[in-house]
Amino acid sequence: MSDVYVVGADLIKFGRYPDRTPAQLGAEATLLALDDAGLNIGDVGALYAASTFNAASMIAQQILFQIGQTGIPCVNVSNACAAGATAFREAFIAVKSGLYDVVVAVGAEKNPAGMLSAGNSEGPPPEGLFGSGTMPALFAEAGVIHSAKYGTTMEQFAKVSVKNHHHSTMNPKAMYQKETPLDEVMASEMIAWPLTKLMCSVNVDGAAATVLVSARKAKELGLGRAVRVRGSALASDPWESRNGVLMNTNSVTRLAVATAYEMAGVGPEDLNLVELHDCFATAELLHYENLGLCGEGEAGALIDSGDTALGGRIPVNVSGGLLSKGHPIGATGVANIVEIVMHLRGEAGARQVAGARLGLAHVLGFGVGVGAAGVHILEKA
Amino acid sequence: MSDVYVVGADLIKFGRYPDRTPAQLGAEATLLALDDAGLNIGDVGALYAASTFNAASMIAQQILFQIGQTGIPCVNVSNACAAGATAFREAFIAVKSGLYDVVVAVGAEKNPAGMLSAGNSEGPPPEGLFGSGTMPALFAEAGVIHSAKYGTTMEQFAKVSVKNHHHSTMNPKAMYQKETPLDEVMASEMIAWPLTKLMCSVNVDGAAATVLVSARKAKELGLGRAVRVRGSALASDPWESRNGVLMNTNSVTRLAVATAYEMAGVGPEDLNLVELHDCFATAELLHYENLGLCGEGEAGALIDSGDTALGGRIPVNVSGGLLSKGHPIGATGVANIVEIVMHLRGEAGARQVAGARLGLAHVLGFGVGVGAAGVHILEKA
Numbered sequence: 001m002s003d004v005y006v007v008g009a010d011l012i013k014f015g016r017y018p019d020r021t022p023a024q025l026g027a028e029a030t031l032l033a034l035d036d037a038g039l040n041i042g043d044v045g046a047l048y049a050a051s052t053f054n055a056a057s058m059i060a061q062q063i064l065f066q067i068g069q070t071g072i073p074c075v076n077v078s079n080a081c082a083a084g085a086t087a088f089r090e091a092f093i094a095v096k097s098g099l100y101d102v103v104v105a106v107g108a109e110k111n112p113a114g115m116l117s118a119g120n121s122e123g124p125p126p127e128g129l130f131g132s133g134t135m136p137a138l139f140a141e142a143g144v145i146h147s148a149k150y151g152t153t154m155e156q157f158a159k160v161s162v163k164n165h166h167h168s169t170m171n172p173k174a175m176y177q178k179e180t181p182l183d184e185v186m187a188s189e190m191i192a193w194p195l196t197k198l199m200c201s202v203n204v205d206g207a208a209a210t211v212l213v214s215a216r217k218a219k220e221l222g223l224g225r226a227v228r229v230r231g232s233a234l235a236s237d238p239w240e241s242r243n244g245v246l247m248n249t250n251s252v253t254r255l256a257v258a259t260a261y262e263m264a265g266v267g268p269e270d271l272n273l274v275e276l277h278d279c280f281a282t283a284e285l286l287h288y289e290n291l292g293l294c295g296e297g298e299a300g301a302l303i304d305s306g307d308t309a310l311g312g313r314i315p316v317n318v319s320g321g322l323l324s325k326g327h328p329i330g331a332t333g334v335a336n337i338v339e340i341v342m343h344l345r346g347e348a349g350a351r352q353v354a355g356a357r358l359g360l361a362h363v364l365g366f367g368v369g370v371g372a373a374g375v376h377i378l379e380k381a
Numbered sequence: 382m383s384d385v386y387v388v389g390a391d392l393i394k395f396g397r398y399p400d401r402t403p404a405q406l407g408a409e410a411t412l413l414a415l416d417d418a419g420l421n422i423g424d425v426g427a428l429y430a431a432s433t434f435n436a437a438s439m440i441a442q443q444i445l446f447q448i449g450q451t452g453i454p455c456v457n458v459s460n461a462c463a464a465g466a467t468a469f470r471e472a473f474i475a476v477k478s479g480l481y482d483v484v485v486a487v488g489a490e491k492n493p494a495g496m497l498s499a500g501n502s503e504g505p506p507p508e509g510l511f512g513s514g515t516m517p518a519l520f521a522e523a524g525v526i527h528s529a530k531y532g533t534t535m536e537q538f539a540k541v542s543v544k545n546h547h548h549s550t551m552n553p554k555a556m557y558q559k560e561t562p563l564d565e566v567m568a569s570e571m572i573a574w575p576l577t578k579l580m581c582s583v584n585v586d587g588a589a590a591t592v593l594v595s596a597r598k599a600k601e602l603g604l605g606r607a608v609r610v611r612g613s614a615l616a617s618d619p620w621e622s623r624n625g626v627l628m629n630t631n632s633v634t635r636l637a638v639a640t641a642y643e644m645a646g647v648g649p650e651d652l653n654l655v656e657l658h659d660c661f662a663t664a665e666l667l668h669y670e671n672l673g674l675c676g677e678g679e680a681g682a683l684i685d686s687g688d689t690a691l692g693g694r695i696p697v698n699v700s701g702g703l704l705s706k707g708h709p710i711g712a713t714g715v716a717n718i719v720e721i722v723m724h725l726r727g728e729a730g731a732r733q734v735a736g737a738r739l740g741l742a743h744v745l746g747f748g749v750g751v752g753a754a755g756v757h758i759l760e761k762a
Contacts, residue, residue: 002479047617055436055459058748061617065751071619071636074753075467076459078436086456090471097478098383236442238452255452367439370446372455 008037008211014326023062026108033209045100050087080365084333085374107331140192143282150297168320170351175326199281206328231264231377268292389418389592395707407489408447414590426481431468461746465714466755488712521573524663531678549701551732556707580662587709612645612758649673
């Protein structure tokens with residue numbers, strides 16, 4: 001039996017840590033996750049660290065240095081905003097291979113100032129990194145195309161931000177815990193139509209960690225709080241194109257999610273909650289359709305219905321999402337998985353999705369004209 | 382049966398490629414390795430790319446973009462000079478897990494000018510990256526300590542460079558194919574005693590790739606030219622120390638090699654050839670002892686004996702090594718494995734180690750006070 005379980009999961013409060021290194025943040029998250037699992041670093045067979053901007057500094061080893069060096073294999077993973085899901089997936093594969101019983105996947109990041117989210121960052125976005133468009137412009141364009149095709153309104157995009165900021169008022173580890181009413185979201189500084197400042201994700205420092213174990217080890221620890229990895233998929237762009245964000249977004253996420261659903265033997269109708277990559281408010285609506293939560297062109301109606309809010313049919317980003325919890329690039333993918341684990345255990349406090357048994361975590365990463373999407377489907381053991 | 386085989390292996394000529402991107406170099410090596418395996422990119426289930434300085438730009442996806450995008454999982458790995466071995470090992474684990482039948486591990490790098498090898502680079506080494514010492518200084522110190530302890534002479538260190546430069550005259554893909562007599566090595570510019578310029582590795586651009594397959598796929602392709610991965614180990618520093626290069630070198634390499642020997646069920650006496658991390662001439666002698674090729678303090682006598690030269694008992698770095706073939710950081714670990722594969726197949730031309738059946742590839746990577754060592758043991762199938 002080669003099932004893999006998550007037995008430890010935690011994150012630090014996302015925010016600004018000018019006086020701490022990325023490795024120190026990663027070490028804190030790792031210790032929290034190990035403590036959550038009732039294990040210590042001496043039990044860990046290998047450590048995978050995601051850090052898009054700090055992988056080259058051997059952040060995995062630096063994290064281990066903070067905690068206590070044991071000589072275990074350390075792997076440093078970079079994959080733009082999909083790095084966290086990539087590191088988690090490599091840890092999953094390492095356990096599945098039979099080489100290790102206990103593996104840690106941690107994401108830790110301090111982002112370069114001005115990176116990605118123009119709206120909330122301190123400086124101009126590094127346009128050169130992204131070719132013809134900045135991230136806000138690319139995701140704005142995707143919204144414009146959706147709007148032209150299906151009549152999606154700016155108000156519908158803005159409602160994503162209202163919802164996710166509301167969710168984050170129940171998440172003490174989110175960067176912000178503050179309601180943002182619709183008129184406030186609509187009236188905030190225009191970054192790239194239809195995206196206002198409050199519809200862009202928050203550029204923060206952060207770290208999140210998970211402990212993955214073999215079936216044998218999970219039984220030894222007791223399956224009570226364990227969560228099973230039912231589906232794990234990573235995809236790159238599936239065709240020769242630099243066709244812009246909408247088509248790339250569609251293709252790479254759809255490929256990953258189709259693979260994950262097939263591996264898990266489930267469909268979107270089976271999910272109880274979703275954490276998806278709401279780097280911008282437009283992205284969340286596009287991903288409703290990419291993930292199969294609604295039909296083509298129905299994302300506007302889905303946000304209007306309230307079904308994706310806490311208490312609805314399929315709550316999305318109850319953590320507050322990248323929009324309000326924050327988006328520490330390499331850590332985001334691990335944090336999305338941590339949120340799902342908390343709900344499947346029934347330990348999500350005020351924002352608990354009642355009776356959650358199956359959840360999906362998604363991230364999307366872009367480089368210059370290429371991308372990555374990671375999808376994990378987790379189930380209460 | 383979860384054995385993993387290498388069925389394709391090749392590299393581009395190491396050198397300077399001012400007009401090409403790292404991804405273009407990586408794509409060329411990948412196509413060479415696929416061609417060698419009789420496979421094409423459509424057969425590949427996942428792609429692992431090592432590039433210490435280019436992982437953040439999603440080089441794996443950029444390589445796939447050059448060749449033809451298929452949507453497969455792309456993982457970008459960074460681990461200082463051990464990145465290549467790390468990516469190969471992740472590919473090995475991915476095949477071993479049963480998730481994929483065919484996986485590519487590629488290393489591709491264009492190094493920042495002045496990186497690592499002060500002697501042969503265009504600018505000053507970035508001392509800030511390495512704390513108190515530059516790489517030449519750290520490895521010089523290791524030589525000085527060895528010398529003080531065991532009486533190892535500067536001439537013995539220099540002989541490593543003479544040997545490896547001689548080997549590279551038989552390797553058309555090495556950066557240099559030029560004999561360097563002992564007096565020339567000894568008389569070249571002093572970088573950090575006992576290391577002269579010709580005893581420092583060559584800072585080059587390069588790429589190398591391997592194709593790993595499952596036992597099932599290897600049988601389908603025919604085992605004639607296949608090479609089996611018998612041992613695969615990655616280690617980080619095993620104790621809480623920032624004790625400097627000698628102790629770290631010893632500890633991290635010794636931990637990795639002990640793990641690899643145990644996994645393979647062999648010892649150093651069973652090896653027919655070794656490619657080890659001769660980033661500096663001093664390092665090769667230290668690694669003779671670290672890898673168990675001789676006893677403690679006997680490395681000087683071993684190089685004097687000629688046993689580690691082509692035709693000797695246990696040839697080391699018959700490719701020319703990092704000293705003369707060149708050291709494109711993230712690609713080096715894959716290139717060392719490619720060299721072993723060529724010999725086990727009997728396809729190494731003028732530098733063929735006669736009757737080679739078992740070989741070992743080693744790399745060592747350093748960050749600020751932390752490190753990684755990767756060791757792979759390969760066998761003729």
